Amino acid sequence: MTRISLADVPAVTARLAQELATTAIARDRVGGHAAAERERIAASGLLSLSIPQAQGGVQADWATIYRTIRQLAEVDSALAHVYAFHHLQMASVLLYGRAEQHQRLFRETIDKRLFWGNALNPLDTGLTAAPVEGGWLLDGVKSYASGSVGSDRLCLSAHVKDAEGGAPQLLIGVLATRAEGVTVREDWDAFGQRQTDSGTVRFDNVLLPQRDVLLSAGAVQSTRATLRPQLAQLILTNLYLGIARGAFEAARRFTLENTKPWFTSGLPRTSDDPVVQHRYGQLRLVVRPAELAVDFAVAELQHALDAGDAVTAQQRGELAVAVAEAKALSHRAAIEVSNQLFELTGAHSTSARYGLDRFWRNARVHTLHDPVDQKLRDIGRHAIEGTLPTPTPYS
Structure with a gap:
C-alpha cells in the first residue's frame, strides 16, 4: 500500500477526486464494477487513513476521514461509498476486535493492500452460524453487501441459534472474500449509486475460524x-x-x-x-x-x-x-x-x-x-x- 502522511491527505484526495470526476458521468451510465477506479483508490494510499500507526497506517482522526469521503462524494458518490465502507470495516475491527486481531488484520491490510467490503448488517438474518471444531460453519445469504464485489476481505454478521430456544444471537467476524464456499453475485440494479459493488454474498458451508471472530455470539457489547x-x-x-x-x-x-x-x-x-x-x-x-x-x-x-x-x-x-x-x-x-x-x-x-x-x-x-x-x-x-x-x- 502506498505510504502517505497526514500532510499528504488533502492533495492526494483532491487529485483522486479530479481523476474520478473525468469518468464519473460515463461510468454512471454503464454501472457495474469499476475495477480500475477501485485500484486507483487503493493505490492512492487513502485506504490506510483509519489504520493505527502501530500497524503501519496513518491513524487520521475521523474529521479527516469524513472530509475525504465528502470530497469524493461530490464527484462520485458511488465510489465514495465503496471507499467509505472500507474504513467502516477498519473501525469494526478496531471496536469489536482484540489486540491480536488488530495487529494481524491491520498489518495484513497494509502489506497486501487489501480493500475491504461489508456483509455486516445485523438486521439481515439470512446468514446463520453453527458451531464446529475450531470455529463456525456459515450458511446463507447477505444482501446489500456494499463493496463486496471485487473486495479482498469482508466483515460479516451471522446469527446463531440459541440452545435454549431464545432469540438468535449475533456473531461478527471477518473472512477472505475468495474463501472456499463464498460467492459474490453482481446483482445490484438500483437506478442510482450504480457502482457501489453492493452484491449479494452467498455462503455455502464456509468455515469461519474462531481466531477471526470479532464478537462472539451472546457477548454483551461495550458502550464503546x-x-x-x-x-x-x-x-x-x-x-x-x-x-x-x-x-x-x-x-x-x-x-x-x-x-x-x-x-x-x-x-x-x-x-x-x-x-x-x-x-x-x-x-x-x-x-x-x-x-x-x-x-x-x-x-x-x-x-x-x-x-x-x-x-x-x-x-x-x-x-x-x-x-x-x-x-x-x-x-x-x-x-x-x-x-x-x-x-x-x-x-x-x-x-x-x-x-x-x-x-x-x-x-x-x-x-x-x-x-x-x-x-x-x-x-x-x-x-x-x-x-x-x-x-x-x-x-
Whole structure:
C-alpha cells in the first residue's frame, strides 16, 4: 500500500477526486464494477487513513476521514461509498476486535493492500452460524453487501441459534472474500449509486475460524462498541452532504457557462437575475446548516472515541441525537439541491451528456438506506422529553 502522511491527505484526495470526476458521468451510465477506479483508490494510499500507526497506517482522526469521503462524494458518490465502507470495516475491527486481531488484520491490510467490503448488517438474518471444531460453519445469504464485489476481505454478521430456544444471537467476524464456499453475485440494479459493488454474498458451508471472530455470539457489547452504528450513520451523512455540495457546484458552473438569461429579464447573464440569485441563496441555506451539523456530530464522535472504555451511555446517546440531526439535514440537502438544480439550469441541462440527473438518482436511492422519519422521531422525542435514542444497528 502506498505510504502517505497526514500532510499528504488533502492533495492526494483532491487529485483522486479530479481523476474520478473525468469518468464519473460515463461510468454512471454503464454501472457495474469499476475495477480500475477501485485500484486507483487503493493505490492512492487513502485506504490506510483509519489504520493505527502501530500497524503501519496513518491513524487520521475521523474529521479527516469524513472530509475525504465528502470530497469524493461530490464527484462520485458511488465510489465514495465503496471507499467509505472500507474504513467502516477498519473501525469494526478496531471496536469489536482484540489486540491480536488488530495487529494481524491491520498489518495484513497494509502489506497486501487489501480493500475491504461489508456483509455486516445485523438486521439481515439470512446468514446463520453453527458451531464446529475450531470455529463456525456459515450458511446463507447477505444482501446489500456494499463493496463486496471485487473486495479482498469482508466483515460479516451471522446469527446463531440459541440452545435454549431464545432469540438468535449475533456473531461478527471477518473472512477472505475468495474463501472456499463464498460467492459474490453482481446483482445490484438500483437506478442510482450504480457502482457501489453492493452484491449479494452467498455462503455455502464456509468455515469461519474462531481466531477471526470479532464478537462472539451472546457477548454483551461495550458502550464503546455501540459507537459503530454512529460511525456508519455519519458515513451515510457525509455521502449525502457530498452529493448536495456536488450538485450545487455542478448547477453553479452550468448557470455560469451554459445558460441564457430569460428573454424578459433584460440582463446579459443568467447569474445577474435576482430570481436566480434568490433561489441559489435558498439552496445555500439548505446546505450550510447541514455542513455545520455534520461537523459538530463528527467532533462529538471523535470525543466519544477518544474517551475509549470510559465513554458513557449518556455521551453515546447525545452523540446519537447529534448524528440524527446531521443526517436529517444532509438528507434534505441532497434531495432538494439535486432536484431544484434543474429549475435553475433549464431544459438544456437535462441532456444526458451533462449527467446532472445522477446527483438526484444517487441521493434518492441512498437516502432510502434507512427511514429518515425514524431519525426525526428520535430528535422529536429528545426535544420534548430529553429521551435519548436506544442503541440499535441504526441509532
